[in-house]
Amino acid sequence: xxxxxxxxxxxxxxxxxxxxxxxxxxxxxxxxxxxxxxxxxxxxxxxxxxxxxxxxxxxxxxxxxxxxxxxxxxxxxxxxxxxxxxxxxxxxxxxxxxxxxxxxxxxxxxxxxxxxxxxxxxxxxxxxxxxxxxxxxxxxxxxxxxxxxxxxxxxxxxxxxxxxxxxxxxxxxxxxxxxxxxxxxxxxxxxxxxxxxxxxxxxxxxxxxxxxxxxxxxxxxxxxxxxxxxxxxxxxxxxxxxxxxxxxxxxx
Numbered sequence: 001x002x003x004x005x006x007x008x009x010x011x012x013x014x015x016x017x018x019x020x021x022x023x024x025x026x027x028x029x030x031x032x033x034x035x036x037x038x039x040x041x042x043x044x045x046x047x048x049x050x051x052x053x054x055x056x057x058x059x060x061x062x063x064x065x066x067x068x069x070x071x072x073x074x075x076x077x078x079x080x081x082x083x084x085x086x087x088x089x090x091x092x093x094x095x096x097x098x099x100x101x102x103x104x105x106x107x108x109x110x111x112x113x114x115x116x117x118x119x120x121x122x123x124x125x126x127x128x129x130x131x132x133x134x135x136x137x138x139x140x141x142x143x144x145x146x147x148x149x150x151x152x153x154x155x156x157x158x159x160x161x162x163x164x165x166x167x168x169x170x171x172x173x174x175x176x177x178x179x180x181x182x183x184x185x186x187x188x189x190x191x192x193x194x195x196x197x198x199x200x201x202x203x204x205x206x207x208x209x210x211x212x213x214x215x216x217x218x219x220x221x222x223x224x225x226x227x228x229x230x231x232x233x234x235x236x237x238x239x240x241x242x243x244x245x246x247x248x249x250x251x252x
Contacts, residue, residue: 008064015070020077022122023070026084026130027062027107030055057087057105064111072119079119079146080152083109083130087163108163111135120144124154125182129164133186136166142166143171147178150202155209156182157199160189163219169193177202179214180231187220187244192227202236210236213252215243226250 016022028037034049042052062083072079084106109132119126119141126146129136143157155178160166164185173180175197180196183189191213200210208214212231215224225242231238231252238252 001249002112003187007065011065011067012069016072017074019075020123021081021117022072022075022078023067023080023082024066024078025062025082027055027060028084029057032056044181055107057107057210060107062107062109065109066113067113067117068114069116070118072117072122076123076149078124078128079122079126079143080114080117081125081128081130082112082114083132083162083164085130085162087131095151106131108133109136112137112166114138115140118142119146119157121148122146123149124151125151125159125161126157128156128159128161129166129185130162132160132164132166135164136160136164138166139169139171140172141204143173143176143180145175145177147176147202152209154180155202156214159183160185167192171195173197173199175199175201178209179211182209183213183224185219185220186222187224188222189224190227191224191229194229196229196231196234198233198235199231200237203235205236207236208240208242209235211240212238214240215245216240217243220244 037053112132146157147155157173159177159182161184165188167190169192171194176199180199196212199212203210212234226247229250
């Protein structure tokens, strides 16, 4: 089992504008026979066919990333795309069709902290954690006028998704064209003390996407706690819970 030589990764005090995705961090599985290896992780001078360099959810977790105090604006896609889109067994977000053996699953993330960032005027999801089951926290961020492409399923200013369980707290979301917080994760999330102003402006009031906080999807294994949030001027729903949730003390 190998781990990165660093203990914690920081991305901070950076301004990014233009391009498709501002921050893009994820790891993909390789073939179990080592035929798709692309890095000498065990430093033995061999890469292709070396089982010591094979990457899979069973032997690698992307750990301890902190993204804070950055300014991201005017990007056409996601502001932060964090983690693999699919962590289920035998998922291939890149072409592994030449594998003699299939990869089992893409690596997960652990201890992802995203805080004190400002994102403004982006195209799809804003802050988008994926495969972050343990220690995921998104807090004290400001998101302004996002999801301009109006791409259904990719319209959340903060969007825990694909096998994620996160604490989403003390964020300020203003003039989102889609939902302020769009949760399609594993459940068990805490969504608390967020201020969401005029969300859902890009969709009809009757559209379930035009919400301050939206829970959807079938992957959730436990209810999400939605606590002490304030939603002002939503185009449609203040809170749209399409799956199990414990909703307390919110102002909508």
